[in-house]
Amino acid sequence: MTQTIAERRTDTLRAHDENITDRLNRIEDMLLKTTEMLTRHVAAEEQIKPALEELITLWRGSKLVLPILASVVIALVGVLTWSKDHIHW
Numbered sequence: 001m002t003q004t005i006a007e008r009r010t011d012t013l014r015a016h017d018e019n020i021t022d023r024l025n026r027i028e029d030m031l032l033k034t035t036e037m038l039t040r041h042v043a044a045e046e047q048i049k050p051a052l053e054e055l056i057t058l059w060r061g062s063k064l065v066l067p068i069l070a071s072v073v074i075a076l077v078g079v080l081t082w083s084k085d086h087i088h089w
Contacts, residue, residue: 003011
């Protein structure tokens with residue numbers, strides 16, 4: 001049997017429609033998975049945020065403490081070196 005042009009065109013359109021429907025279904029599935037993942041990420045972020053903010057505060061404080069601590073260590077090394085040279089044990 002030979003198909004008419006209209007029948008072949010209908011079959012072609014039906015195949016394209018099925019292809020597009022399949023692609024849309026896959027895209028919708030990916031969107032649902034992405035939405036679920038984003039929801040979990042936001043929930044985890046809400047739990048982690050206070051601890052992370054505290055860690056950032058400690059880090060910012062350490063930026064001030066480390067130079068002070070380094071200065072104290074350098075001063076102690078200087079005092080020890082001076083005492084070694086000037087005080088005979």
